[in-house]
Amino acid sequence: MLSLTIQQKWINRKLVNRDTMFLAICLSRSTLAWNNSDECQYIKQSKVPTMHFQPSLPRLPIPKLEDTANRYLNAQRPILNNDQLNTTISYVNKFLSDEGLMLNKALLEENKKNKHTSYITEPWFDMYLKDRKPLPINYNPFLVFTQESSDNNQLVKITNLIVSSLRFMKSLRAGILEPEVYHLNPKKSDTELFRTITNLVPSSLSWYAAYLFKAFPLDMSQYHNLFNSTRLPELGKDRIYQNTSEKHIVVSRRGHFYAFNVLDEAGYIHPPKEIAACLKSILDDNRPINIHSVGVLTASERDFWCRARYHLIDIGNRDVLKKIDSALFMVNLDDDVMQDNKSKLIRNFLHSDAINRWFDKSFSIICTKDGYAGINFEHSWGDGVAVLRYFQDVKKDITEKPWFHPHDIENLKANNSDIHRIEFVLDTKAKGIIAEESKKYKQRTQNLAVDYLIIEGFGKNECKSFNVSPDAIMQLAFQLAFYMQEGHMVPTYESCSTAAFKHGRTETIRPVTLETKAVCSALTDKNSKLSTAEIKNMIVACSKAHSNLTKNAAMGQGFDRHLFALKNLCQRLNKPLPDIFKDKSYEYINHNILSTSTLSSSAVMAGGFGPVVDDGYGIGYMIQDKLLGSIVTSYQDKRSASDYIKNLDEAFKTINKVMLHK
Known part of the structure; x- marks a missing residue:
């Protein structure tokens, strides 16, 4: 979904001289008559056709059932007690040896018959459109x-x-809007050479040509x-x-x-x-x-x-x-x-x-x-x-x-x-x-509560100097703030785009890991004997775990969409629901108390959304070079956005203090 910036000074530093440029352009444009020329009528005139890469985009993969099961259990471990976890493990084992095999086989067969789209497309549309x-x-x-x-x-x-x-x-x-492409190394691929070569390659092979430049075209079907x-x-x-x-x-x-x-x-x-x-x-x-x-x-x-x-x-x-x-x-x-x-x-x-x-x-x-x-x-x-x-x-x-x-x-x-x-x-x-x-x-x-937080001087640049992922630090702060507030971990959703695949939508990153739980416990335990250096190493480990989850999700290797599709198929086939889907723990992990999303951009001043559950928080956030920010929403009869913001402020300060330790 969204990221946010809250104040004008968050604009990218490259736009510092924008006012001068803006005035000069205004003066020149004011003398140019509007007409039917391409300059007036079109915002972009790309050398590469807009949908040039679309036919050759790779299909969204269906993960191996065993991998999905393991990822699901790993996400449950930090939020369940031992008895709950043992029950869930038994349901997962039964699913892997029985109903899951049949459902996954049917899903794979259905996917083969619909090569024009992804396995998640129709059920995901239905999820939105059926909700009342x-x-x-x-x-x-x-x-x-x-x-x-x-x-x-x-x-x-x-x-x-x-x-x-x-x-x-x-x-x-x-068809002259420039195709959406993720450039892993913009200096090498966001070039005229890249555009010239990929334009010469037939659409059916164009994605592979882009891949040679380490550039990844994104789905534009939406x-x-x-x-x-x-x-x-x-x-x-x-x-x-x-x-x-x-x-x-x-x-x-x-x-x-x-x-x-x-x-x-x-x-x-x-x-x-x-x-x-x-x-x-x-x-x-x-x-x-x-x-x-x-x-x-x-x-x-x-x-x-x-x-x-x-x-x-x-x-x-x-x-x-x-x-x-x-x-x-x-x-x-x-x-x-x-x-x-x-x-x-x-x-x-x-x-x-x-x-x-x-x-x-x-x-x-x-x-x-x-x-x-x-x-x-x-x-x-x-x-x-x-x-x-x-x-x-x-x-x-x-x-x-x-x-x-x-x-x-x-x-x-x-x-x-x-x-x-x-x-x-x-x-x-x-x-x-x-x-x-x-x-x-x-x-x-x-009944909706709204609050926001701006943290200046602690942003992307500082996180990179600590050798940690800025997004991982944000997600850790969200967990720590809640842990400070209520003393336990809760189901958390982080949105990740799968637009690198044909008709990809989103996958869920599950930021609550055993690593984040250990850090939250250490930072809130007044009797902890861990040194600051040890906790700092734990935060680095937490970042690595989160980066792996993010990479898997972006490559279609999460577990949420796979299980969602299997459950949806089971219902469409009028089959009895397997125990894994009737398990209270499955219902619990999908009741996302913390729902988070970001779309960082210098064009965005503010952005956000509401809580996805009545007793949850909706958290839109942004990450800039020297600044972090969040907009938080909640229903005030269930949760307090303002209280959470206070804890989030403290969480950022605590994490920053640890990371600054030499």
């Missing part, structure tokens, strides 16, 4: 762009974000669902809907919805000043807040929203809903001012009051009155890799190539003629449903 919980907090994450220091006028910011998003979309659809896409509520299981023929966006403000075309009939992007004129008209609309905003219903339990939607269709809103569903993307213009209130900012982008949102859209661009901008995205269609690529490319484009400037506002006239007001037909029943759901949503969000 509301999307905000439970599933939809958010990301906030780093602020421009030169100008953050709302109209200027959102116009440029829309134009750059369209330029990204057109590049993607034209990218097409970024645009014209939405998640439709249906009874029992939702559906992803897409209509790529539409050329409009939908803009919401004060709970009112508007639509206007941003592409012409030939598919060219409308001039930025025309887009800005439409936005100005919306910003000038002085209608009061719509207390019966249908957007609130997208924050509801999914079956409830489905039934409410059926009612809306029955009373004459089919075309209105279709207009929203088929939009290229959603834009939310907020009247709120964030200033320096980070908690308010986090809440606004994570959940808000839902009046000015439509959480079903693949993503929504949100922009506040004072120019804080970011996205809230629906998670079923894809993962953080696709979203972050879009996010970073758009950020770079609005920084280096803004097409609309503050001085352009002077002679701008509002354009009402090209805007379609989306007016819902609402009867007494519909208004009552919206009012009731608004109350429920307010109660739910008021």
Whole structure:
């Protein structure tokens, strides 16, 4: 899912001179007329076609059953007592000698018949789409762009974000967006030579050519669902809907919805000043807040929203809903001012009051009155890799190539003629449903606690000087903070992308190891006789163990997805569930009290998500060269995010003190 940065000074040091560059580019761009040229219409013009590597991507491997069993037991050891562990071991041994063999054989056979995809794709989609919980907090994450220091006028910011998003979309659809590639050694592979050679190699062999450069192309199958896409509520299981023929966006403000075309009939992007004129008209609309905003219903339990939607269709809103569903993307213009209130900012982008949102859209661009901008995205269609690529490319484009400037506002006239007001037909029943759901949503969000932590002077550089993994240190700190708070280890989830494989999604890293447990025990035991040097060596060992887990997960060699697929197959075959899946310990390890995820980027100012279980913590984190940060969420009737943050602060200081020991 996400990483985060919280303050502007976290921006990559390479961007120090950005303001000067930004001003110079603005002046040059202001003299360049918008037209249908490639320079205006496309964000990227890659030598290598976007999907060039897709046909030759390796398939996501299915681990050996014995390896999965061993990894599963290793993850259980630090969180179970001896009696629980012995019971689980007996279930695992039975699974390995009986039902597991049959299920794994069936899974392998099914996988052979579906070489176009991965074994996890369909069950993982179903996992998301069948869940009936509301999307905000439970599933939809958010990301906030780093602020421009030169100008953050709302109209200027959102116009440029829309134009750059369209330029990204057109590049993607034209196949000229540069393929997503992980360069193990960028100096050797992120070069023109690499692009020239791999472009000459047929797509069916292109991955192997990249591999010779120690570069690893990533799956891009999710990218097409970024645009014209939405998640439709249906009874029992939702559906992803897409209509790529539409050329409009939908803009919401004060709970009112508007639509206007941003592409012409030939598919060219409308001039930025025309887009800005439409936005100005919306910003000038002085209608009061719509207390019966249908957007609130997208924050509801999914079956409830489905039934409410059926009612809306029955009373004459089919075309209105279709207009929203088929939009290229959603834009939310907020009247709120964030200033320096980070908690308010986090809440606004994570959940808000839902009046000015439509959480079903693949993503929504949100922009506040004072120019804080970011996205809230629906998670079923894809993962953080696709979203972050879009996010970073758009950020770079609005920084280096803004097409609309503050001085352009002077002679701008509002354009009402090209805007379609989306007016819902609402009867007494519909208004009552919206009012009731608004109350429920307010109660739910008021129960959510949000806090954050910034640790300066201790970051990636220092961790590397200690010869430890920065991510391992973060994960150790999360464990130590909880251990300080409650005195034991709990199931923990860390997201790891498997995008190196065709249709890969994610695998789970299980950061709770015997090594982390030993460190937590040593650092909290006042009677411990271990020296600081010994504990430091234990932290290094902890880092090595975590790095091995991360490597395995990235290569599709975790255990969570394999067991998930086997259980799913068993249910589809209507077979009795093996004891391993009925074991309380299996249920326990999947009840992730600590759910953690990172997407480190200098383009991201803040990002996070809600707890995945009622009594857990949602932890979005970032790792910068000289800074570490976390956003933590919890339900305050179960856990205290603020208490956890205090312990996390102490955990970082404790670990740093140990690592500084000579």
